[in-house]
Amino acid sequence: xxxxxxxxxxxxxVTQVTNYxxxxxxxxxxxxxxxxxxxxxxxxxxxxxxMYFTIKDERxxxxxxxxxxxxxxxxxxxxxxxxVIAEGKISIYPARGQYQxxxxxxxxxxxxxxxxxxxxxxxxxxxxxxxxxxxxxxxxKIPAKVGVVTSxxxxxxxxxxxxxxxxFSNVSLLIxxxxxxxxxxxxTLVRGLELLNQSDVDVIIIGRGGGSxxxxxxxxxxxxxxxxxxxxIPIISAVGHxxxxxIADFVADLRAPTPSAAAELVVSNREEIVxxxxxxxxxxxxxxxxxxxxxxDRLLSLKERRALRLxxxxxxxxxQQVDELSVKLEKEICDNLTKKQERLARVVxxxxxxxxxxxxxRGYSLARKLDSKEEISSVxxxxxxxxxxxxxxxxxxxxxxxxxxSED
Numbered sequence: 488x489x490x491x492x493x494x495x496x497x498x499x500x501v502t503q504v505t506n507y508x509x510x511x512x513x514x515x516x517x518x519x520x521x522x523x524x525x526x527x528x529x530x531x532x533x534x535x536x537x538m539y540f541t542i543k544d545e546r547x548x549x550x551x552x553x554x555x556x557x558x559x560x561x562x563x564x565x566x567x568x569x570x571v572i573a574e575g576k577i578s579i580y581p582a583r584g585q586y587q588x589x590x591x592x593x594x595x596x597x598x599x600x601x602x603x604x605x606x607x608x609x610x611x612x613x614x615x616x617x618x619x620x621x622x623x624x625x626x627x628k629i630p631a632k633v634g635v636v637t638s639x640x641x642x643x644x645x646x647x648x649x650x651x652x653x654x655f656s657n658v659s660l661l662i663x664x665x666x667x668x669x670x671x672x673x674x675t676l677v678r679g680l681e682l683l684n685q686s687d688v689d690v691i692i693i694g695r696g697g698g699s700x701x702x703x704x705x706x707x708x709x710x711x712x713x714x715x716x717x718x719x720i721p722i723i724s725a726v727g728h729x730x731x732x733x734i735a736d737f738v739a740d741l742r743a744p745t746p747s748a749a750a751e752l753v754v755s756n757r758e759e760i761v762x763x764x765x766x767x768x769x770x771x772x773x774x775x776x777x778x779x780x781x782x783x784d785r786l787l788s789l790k791e792r793r794a795l796r797l798x799x800x801x802x803x804x805x806x807q808q809v810d811e812l813s814v815k816l817e818k819e820i821c822d823n824l825t826k827k828q829e830r831l832a833r834v835v836x837x838x839x840x841x842x843x844x845x846x847x848x849r850g851y852s853l854a855r856k857l858d859s860k861e862e863i864s865s866v867x868x869x870x871x872x873x874x875x876x877x878x879x880x881x882x883x884x885x886x887x888x889x890x891x892x893s894e895d
Contacts, residue, residue: 502581509579512586519576523549523588524596527569538565542573542588550580550587557591562604562704570596601700605707608734612709617716623740624721626753627689628763632659633753634688634720636679639664643696643725643746650750658754661688667695672705677714684719691718692749693735694725706733715739725749847880854878857885866891 499507513519525542532538536555541548551573565571575590595603612618633651637643639662651658663679666672676693683691693715695703705711706726715722715738724739725746736742743749755763847853854863857874869875869888877884 501584505579505581505584508586509581512577512579515577519578520574520591521577521588522572522574524572525549525570527565527571528567530565530567538590540565542571550585551575551590552587553590553593558593561593562601563595564604564607565593572596601704601707605700605734608707608709608712609737612712612734612738617712618737622716626721626723626741629755630658630689630753632661632686632688634661634663634683634686634691636663636665636676636683636691636693637695637746638667641667641696643667643694646745646747647692647750650747651754654751655754661686666705668698668702668705673708673711676705676711680711680714680718680722688720690753691720691722692725692743692746692753693722693739694743694746694749695727696746697728697731703727703731703733706735708734711735712738723749723753847878852877852879866893 523542525544525548528541528543528548530538530540536558538553538558540551540553542551543549553575571593572595573588573590574592575588577586577588579586616622635644635647637647644662648660651660661683663682665675665679667676680691680693695706697703700707703726706724712734715724715735721740723741723743724733724735725743725748726733726735727745729744732742741752743752854875854877855861856863856869857876861868863869863875869891871888871891873888875886875888877886
């Protein structure tokens with residue numbers, strides 16, 4: 488291609504142009520890094536973990552992406568319509584030739600990110616039912632062993648030990664030392680709960696002293712909330728001062744305003760225990776008296792029944808019934824035997840009438856061949872000189888056929 492003056496222009500590819508512009512944007516000190524203020528729209532949290540969205544103001548919009556490695560540090564969940572301040576670099580996505588901002592950090596505009604994250608998690612867990620009163624476990628009246636998850640050097644553990652020993656010194660403590668603020672605090676708190684759930688403690692206190700929302704933030708984490716909810720042992724949450732509320736407070740089986748108050752709730756003093764035992768003793772005595780009275784009334788009622796007042800008369804009546812039944816049974820057996828005998832006699836008579844012995848008795852005889860015992864019913868079955876036998880009612884004749892005379 489020639490210019491008007493005849494000088495040849497350089498011919499660029501699309502990729503070359505895109506890469507050139509990409510380099511210009513990424514090396515411009517005004518655009519890398521850059522902070523933008525705008526409203527989120529078209530937010531999509533991809534299954535890969537990356538976040539794709541648009542940042543817009545009244546007249547313009549800009550595509551944005553926040554990769555998984557950066558968005559994992561967010562303390563809130565971005566949503567459409569949320570006003571944010573995003574920090575990152577402006578570059579071009581070569582595949583579409585589209586310029587966009589690659590976000591490295593982001594925070595809500597006008598409301599603290601921690602407060603927003605707190606409200607979002609609280610709303611989500613409440614919808615799942617983790618705060619439901621019907622699922623909370625009862626705190627034991629007189630625990631033998633109390634587990635505590637807190638810092639081993641903080642004021643909270645000293646307050647708990649002091650209160651418990653003052654109120655009831657026989658209660659033993661099992662402490663799971665944990666970090667209560669800063670990076671890694673949530674993991675150590677969860678681990679402490681897991682260890683105590685494998686022990687023989689009757690109730691668990693988890694907490695720390697007061698502080699800012701940043702100091703208490705480990706107790707507003709989702710993983711710890713679910714560990715508290717899934718604990719097989721009842722948990723008392725004692726985080727901060729009376730006015731401080733954390734997610735752990737809502738999930739726990741009981742919330743105490745301070746660690747000292749938690750110790751007072753979990754361990755009654757000696758006077759309260761004595762009163763409680765006296766109340767149990769009186770209730771037990773009353774229950775036993777009531778049951779004995781009911782059983783006595785029932786026994787008197789049974790004694791008044793005719794079966795218990797006149798047992799001989801009852802037995803005599805049953806003996807008479809047995810005699811009547813035995814006579815009836817004997818008669819039915821005799822009648823049945825008589826019928827069977829009469830039937831047997833009829834069958835025997837029928838058999839006698841058909842018996843060949845009766846035929847012999849009337850003067851008839853039976854001829855058979857001597858060797859094969861074959862009955863002879865016709866002269867055609869024998870030959871002259873053949874030996875046969877003739878059976879009569881009183882004996883047998885061995886004979887030899889001399890002459891055969893047929894009817895012809």
